[in-house]
Amino acid sequence: MVDDMKRVSFAEFGGPDVLRLVDAEEPHAGPGQVRIAVRAAGVNPVDWRIREGQFQKVHPIELPAGVGQDASGVVDEVGEGVDGVEVGDHVFGEGSSAYAEFAVLSAWARMPEGLTFEEAAGYPSVVETALRILGEVGVRSGQTLLASGASGGVGSAVLQIARDRGITVIGTAGAANQDYLRSLGAVATTYGEGWVERVRQLGRVDAALDLAGSGVIRELVELTGDPRKVVSIADLDAPELGVRFSGVAGSMPDALAEAVDLISRGKLHIPVEKSYTLAEAAAAHIDSQAGHTRGRRVVVV
Template sequence: MNAVVLHEYGGPDKLKYESYPDPVAGKGEVLVRVAASSVNPIDYKMRSGEAKARFPLVLPAIIGRDISGIVREVGEGVTGFAPGDRVMALTVKAYAELVVVKATDLAHVPEHLDLIEAAALPLVALTGEQLITRGTKIQSGQTVLVTGAVGGVGRSAVWTAKKAGAIVIAGVRKSQVKDAATLGADTVLPLDDATAMEKLGFVDAVADTVGGETAAKLLGKVKQGGVFASVLGPPSYANMHPTVRIEPVQAVPDSKTLHTMAKDVLAGKLKIPIDRMVSLSEAGKAHAAAEKGGIGKILLLA
């Protein structure tokens, strides 16, 4: 097969499209012919070496977390999947034409949902959902502020919190307020507006996807006994707020939830914007573009 291989940490140019041995499905595993993967911030942090303390790589390595595709073979003991099935997953080694996935991590792509576009969902949908359900554990009637609300993770968190019956504040930059108005949140808050931040009252929880100074400021807006959940680790000055529970969240595969979120996307209840689709062979260019920022995801077509 062909794959995007990283031989050394560094810039986007370190991603090399080349021939690589085909993976083989073992017991409890499924071999998937990849239709598409997608670029996530963790991908370029792993590529550059920024994330090697948390996610060390054995080089040469294949990175990538999202896949959608067609089942080619099933391993011993696998039930519920057969060759030809349309599937998606949060997995590893995704920048390749073939990927082996644990059957328990694999989800069927809902009928009528575009197979290519399904590749945009696994990491962001599951991270956003788990940021709420495993991180904030927000309850109906409570108030949660979601930072980075127009991003894929933020959108998924806003939708999950609304499904739970929470009062949701979508935290965004001033330039994103118009985009955020379509998210279904109860209120939109420009986090880079000092006056608006000063007027913000106490909240039951913060679901953070941006970190930095914004996270540190919002920590002081959480009620005593409240929760600050983040995908970026504890904010600075966390020890200055001993009455706030800090909950770091790192997404784990959950095929049932992924399938449910995909059905929400199909029904138009949740939207994960897609910026562009490029060939897997252009992963380096895709990384360079993604690192410049933007709202939409970049898909890699295998």
């Protein structure tokens, strides 16, 4: 007898309306994996970029496909060759088809004390991305980093990790998120007309990150004076201007270990702005695509 579960799936590429909540066969943990009863799944821009078919040329997927890579939950199956974790442990990490009642994780860590499942689901990809791009852009203690579009999940992580490393961060965001950026230790300013001049008045910029893909690559190069001092995670055309587009993930186990350390030391907290049910996955994608997020959005199972 095959056990069925609910999962969010899409059978064609397109807008949020292609997402369906369907009955699917439960996945099982293979070698080096664990399966969790999902409590929450993180909503990431990569989820809707895949759903739209943006990555088909680079990473083709077969349809129908599940959605989501970040999740938190309770371990209920441990694959061959896995030690240090057992059934019943509360973990968060990265896997596939995470908007579902059960998901298989390929990288995970025990949840730090005091973290809710909803919060935990918001960390894996954004912390990995933040650590990776801070490394790639080569910014060091005592220098100043500009983060364009800084109030979302990756921005929230970048600001706090940079602060912990002694890096000054200037963050741009909408008017409604200025106090939020300041609460994370950033020097905040708004984007929109005249933003380059506003940043200039705040001081020299040693490196810059494009987190929102709002067509600012030329200005970031102008502010840093060097395309090699700019990294984008959101503008696929960045390489045309000599700027690195960072899309290849580094080590998730290392990133999760660092996340646990930062959270446990009280140096990293990413708030959940809004939660959705599995049936509301399309609404979660619509809101994520609209931007202006403060912290994270998660799907709760």
